[in-house]
Amino acid sequence: MNAYLQIHQDDNVLVALQDLPVGTDISFNGHNIQLQQNISAKHKFLINDIQEGDPITMYGVLVGKASKNIGKGETITTENVIHDANAFHEKDASLEWQAPDVSKWADRTFMGYQRADGQVGTRNYWLVIPLVFCENRNVSVIKTAFEKGLGFSPAEVYNEQVADLVALYKNGDLEAIQNYEAGALTETNKRNIVFPNIDGIKFLTHEGGCGGTRQDSDALCALLAGYIHHSNVAGATILSLGCQHAQVSILQESLKKLNPAFNKPVLVYEQQKSASEFAMLSAAIKDTFLALVEANKLNRQPSPLSKLVIGLECGGSDGFSGISANPAVGHTSDLLVALGGTSILSEFPELCGVEQELINRCQTEETSDKFIRIMRAYENQAQSVGSGFYMNPSPGNIKDGLITDAIKSAGAAKKGGTSPVTDVLDYTEYVTKPGLNLLCTPGNDVESTSAEVGSGANVVLFTTGLGTPTGNPIAPVVKLATNTKLATRMKDIIDINTGTIISGEQSIAGMGEEILEYVIKTASGEVHTKAEQLNQDDFIPWKRGVSL
Template structure:
C-alpha cells in the first residue's frame, strides 16, 4: 500500500504529507495513529505530538523552529504557528565520523574524457570567446554570428521556421484566428556536420561587468573568467579587451597563473584600442580562433578514473519534496563520489541559513569551520545592511509548496551535500583543489551559483527542481532532476532524471543515487546528452559581491 505520510528522521516531531490529506482523516504510520485537525496538502507538514508554546520543532533530525502557539497533535504547520528564533552559533570540534557507502560496484569505474596537461580531465571540449568588459559584448556577438552556423554548431532553428510559417500564412491573407490555431509539423533544421568533430562547441561568455562598480568586482570577474579558461572542459580561448577597463588583462593572467601555474592552452588576446578598426579586430579574432580550433581538434577522449570527476550540487524552483527525494538522492551520489576519491561542491550559502552548526560540525579542520562561520556571518550582515535578511530567501511559490520557513528550506537543501566530512571551505571564485566535499560561498540564485561552481572546477552539475527550472551552463553539462514524477512527465523536455520514484516507494534513495552516478559516467564519456546541452541552455551570470540571495 502506498504511503500517505513520511517521518524523515527518527527524532522528528514533524510528519510530511506525500499526498493531499483531509481534515479528520486518521492515518497510521509505524503503528501510531494521527488524526488530522486540518486539511494538509501534499508536501506540507503536520505536528506529530502535542507541542507547547516555545517548544522545539525538529525535521530532518535538526531544529527547524519553535511553536508560536500551542500545537496539538495533527495540527498543520504554517507560517503563522512556527518561527525560528535568531540564535548565534559557535564553532565546535568537527564531528567527522562517516558511514561510507558501499562503492564496490564502482571501484574500477572510469569514463572517457579529455586529459589536460595539468592532470585534470574534462568531460567535454569547448572553445571560449570571452570579453573582458561589457563594451566588447557586441564584438563577441558578431563573432558568434560569424562562427557558429558555418562551423556546424547551430543545431536547430525550430522556432525560426515556426515564425516563418506564420509569416507565410499572414502573407496569403489568412484570418488571424486561423493563423493562431494553425498546427505545423516539427520544422527543426539541423546544421551541417561539424567542421571540427572533436570540439563540442564554441561558447561566448558575454556579461555586464569589467568596468564601473568597485575594483573588487573586476578582480572577482577576472578570477571567475580564469576559472573558465583553465577549466578541464575548455580547450582554448579567445579574449577580447577594450583596453581601458578595470578588468585588465594583467589581472586575468595573474588569476590564470594562480589556478594553473603551467598554463599551456592556446589563448589569443586582442585589444581593440591597440588594433583600431572593428573590422580589423574581428577578422583577426576570427582567423586566430579558427586556427586554434583546428589545432585543438586533434584532441581525443581517453579513459580516466572516476576520481577525476568534480560535481557541483545545485537547486532551483524547490518544493516540499526536494528534501525528501531529489536532494538526498544526489547527496547519496555525492557520498559515493567522495568515497571513490572524487570532488564535490556544495554552494548556495543563503540556503544553509539555520543549519550552520550542523554544517560546521562536519568540517575536518577547525580553520575550515571558522571560515564557514565567518563567511556566513559576513554575508548575512551584508544582507541586513541592505535592508534584507537570509530568512527572506524562500519565495511565495516555495511557501505554497510546503517550504514554510527558511530553516525548513535550508534543512532540505543541505541534503544535497550528503553526509561526508567537509574537506575545504572556499570563497567565490576560488578553485577547488581537495578531493572530497567542498563548500563554496555563492548566492542562492541558481544561475549565479551554478556559474560559480563551474568556475571553481565542477565538470558537471546535478541540479534538482520541484517546480521546473530550465537552467544550463555554457561548458559543463547540467543534469536536471525532478523531485516528483508529475513534474517530470510535464516538463521532460528540460529534465533528465525523475526522482519521484522515491516518493512513490518504487525506489530507495540509495537506488536512485546509484542510478544517478551511472548516468553521470555516461554523460562524462559523451555517450549521454543532457537536456540543457541539447536545448542550448547556456546561462552565465557572474556574481557581483552585492546582495543576491
C-alpha cells in the first residue's frame, strides 16, 4: 500500500493514505519533503513552500488559497487555507467521450416490475401520503393497522427487548437489566405473506403542506407527484385536511404534467368533507386493501438494463471519498450510460469549482445555459441570507480532510463519471432523457436523496466515509464505504467496501464493475440493502433557499 497519493499531476498537495509521523522523509518527483507534523490519513500536505494568497490545487482544479505562508510538508487546514474556486462561464468546449466497453452486459437483464407507462420498477410499493402535516397522525393510524395486519412491520427485536426488560423489572431484578444483551437483529422485516408481490406500504409523513410559502407547498406537491409516478410505486392513498395550501388539485396537475395519460390508482380522502375521522380512515383502509389485491397481480419480468435509473449520492464524506468510492461509482455510472441507462448527479453546492467541466460536458448549449442559470441563482439566494456554498462542509467533513467546499466538490463530482451531460433538471423535475442528468438539490444527503428518487432514481448509490444510515422509502439505497475501517466498524449499514481501492487491492474500474453487478442483483430483488433491512425510510422535502 502506498503511503501517499497525488491525485492529479498539477496538484501541489499530496494525500496521506495512512497516518504519517512527523519527520517522515518523502521523495516525490524530484522533491525532498520532510513532514513538519503528524499527518493523519485522508489529510493533505504541501509539495512546495507557498506564500499567502497562493492557490491550492487538487484534482487538477483550484480548491482554495493560502491564508498565510505554508511550508512544504505542512498540513493544510482551516487555519492556513480558505475556500477559493475557479469561476465559470458559457460553454467553450465540447466533450469527445470514449465510452467504456460494456459488451459483457449487452444481453443482461434485471427482473423488474414493468409499468404501463414504460417505466420499470426495482420494487413494488403502495404509498400512503398526507398532503399536510395535520394528517400525519391519521397516516400513523393507517400505518399501524397495515403493518400489524399484513406483516410489513419492522423487525420485532426491539419490542421483544422492551418486553424482556419489563419482565425483569417486575421481578425486581435490576442486576439482570444492567447485564441484559439483546438478540441479534436479522432480516425479519420481510414477513408479508398476504401480498408476496408487494414489497411494502410506505408512509411519507412530512412537516409541510401549509404555513410556509406557496412555493414550498407547490414544490411539495410536485415532489409527491414524482413519488406517485415513480416506477417503484403501484399507487397511492392520499389524506387531505381540505383547507391547506397543498391542495389535491395541485397534486393532480403535477401528476398530469409528468404524464398526461397517468392512470395509476390514487385514492383521495379529505377529512373536512368526511362524516367523521373514523369513517374516513375506515374507507381508506378498505379501499387501500382492495387496491393492494390488484397491485399484487404484477410480477417481475426480465427487463433491459437501460431501464435502470441510478441516483448518485454521498453523505458523511471524508478525505478518501474522491479517491475510492466516488470515482468507482462514477465508473458504474459510465457503464450504465453506455448501456442506455440513466444516472442522476445532484447536490449543486457540491459542484462548486467544477462547474466549467460540467458545462463543457453538456451536450447542448440550452442544457449548459440552464445549469449556469440554476447554479448562479442558488448561490445568490444562499448569499442573500448571509450564507454561501463555501459554508457547505460539515464539522465531520473538515475533521476528515475536506477543509473547503471546493475540495469536497471536486471529489463529490467524481460520482458523475466522465460521460456527457444529457439534461439538467431543476428540483422536482423528472428524468426523461437517458444518460447523465444533473439535478438541483441541496447538499444535505436526505433532502438530496429524497429529490433524486422523486426525479425517478430506482436505485441509489450512496457513498460515505464517516458513516450514515440514510435510506429511502421506495428506492433501495446501496451504501458504499470509502475506507475499510468504516466498512468493518459499521457493517450493519454498509453494503460495499471500496476501501480496497485505497489499499491497492482493487482498481477503480474493477470496483465500478462490481458495483454494477450489485445494482443488477438489487434491482432484481435478489438483494435487499442494509437500509431496506433496517426500514431506514428517510424522506425530507427541500424548503428551497434554506438548505445547502
